[in-house]
Amino acid sequence: MTLLPKMTKSQGIGLLFVVLILFIDMLLYSLLIPIVPYFTETLKPSSTMMGILFSSYAIAMLVATPIFGPISDRIGRRIMLLTGLAGLAFSTLLFAFAESLPLLITARFIQGLAAAATWPTALALLADLFPPKSRGAVMGIALTAISSGTLLGAPLGGWLFEASGHRTPFLAAAGFTVLNILLVALFLQEAPARSQSEQLRVSKFLRHPQVAYIAGIVLLAEIALCLLEPTLPNFLTEKLSVTPAMIGLLFAIMTLAYGLLAPVAGALSSRFNPFLLMFIGICVLAVFIPALALANTLWQASLAMALVGAGVGFTLSPTLATLGEIIDRSGSGAYGIAYSLFNMFHAVGMVAGPLAGGILTDILPVSTVLFVVAGSILGLGILLYVFLRLKQGTAVHAGSHDINM
Structure with a gap:
């Protein structure tokens, strides 16, 4: 590969x-x-x-x-x-x-x-x-x-x-x-x-079960990522006594891991079931978010940040190619609408993530918030995957190239 x-x-x-x-x-x-x-x-x-x-x-x-x-x-x-x-x-x-x-x-x-x-x-x-x-x-x-x-x-x-x-x-x-x-x-x-006949009806596209699943996955991953920005710096400063420069380095490590895993997951999505890859990415993300709360050293925090970044990159990369394949099957070629959806839920996550992080940390300790967020992402991810399976009506086969599942 x-x-x-x-x-x-x-x-x-x-x-x-x-x-x-x-x-x-x-x-x-x-x-x-x-x-x-x-x-x-x-x-x-x-x-x-x-x-x-x-x-x-x-x-x-x-x-x-x-x-x-x-x-x-x-x-x-x-x-x-x-x-x-x-x-x-x-x-x-x-x-x-x-x-x-x-x-x-x-x-x-x-x-x-x-x-x-x-x-x-x-x-x-x-x-x-x-x-x-x-x-x-x-x-x-x-x-x-x-x-x-x-x-x-x-x-x-x-x-x-x-x-x-x-x-x-x-x-x-x-x-x-x-x-x-x-x-x-x-x-x-x-x-x-595109000619008018090739254009796509937005409302019909949004009701597509696979599109709804991708939208939910993108929203979960983006909220989780953006929620960390206002909550982690003060938490890590108090717990590990790190400097602002080190906080910046930790977020750089997370971003680097995101960037390195994205092409790998993208390439895998053309060989294996992309919906299953998205689900695996969400599960990995949920598993490793609590590691941020459990980190007691700078090296542990660096590893946790890298794993979280890798989880986000692995989750999001298959969504892009899969949206394109859904458009291919519609015969419209209206890729602008497909990637507008990705952008919209990316933006919703950028707004909702910091807001949710601020509200939750006003109520609960940051360490508890991280566990709550992880559990919520895992639970909602499972619900999304079950929803897709029920809507499609067929079992998901690992390694399948059939986007219809």
């Missing part, structure tokens, strides 16, 4: 552009993190306003994704990608020169709108270019690009900030985004836009 399938020149160029687009998107998302103390000191925002600043990205993505994904099916991927990249460049420049919190929130909101245009369209472009047997591997590579951008954004932003001020990280990222726009405009080729 090879993680990188053989591809034509046009496929290779398309994959390269998707990797660059998703990488810069998440690089910009995490670039703000090390600069937050500067804005906190200069603008004196309340905790509520800072919460609004960070949640505005996910809210914008949630609102705009169901609009932009179907549009990309009608007008083509290239135009939508260029529109999203232009929005990213504009929002990044707005970050660089914003001198008030409302402007920062506006920049973050526009960034979320731009991500709603680029994410589902980039993934749909891969589905256009690659056949089903290769799609799992390339979707895993796309997820690795996402995790790599997340991993590098914060340290790169911190280094540029310390080197030459708070505007430099955003100006450098804006320049990289503009370069990306030029490359896409000059070199990207795509399949023609």
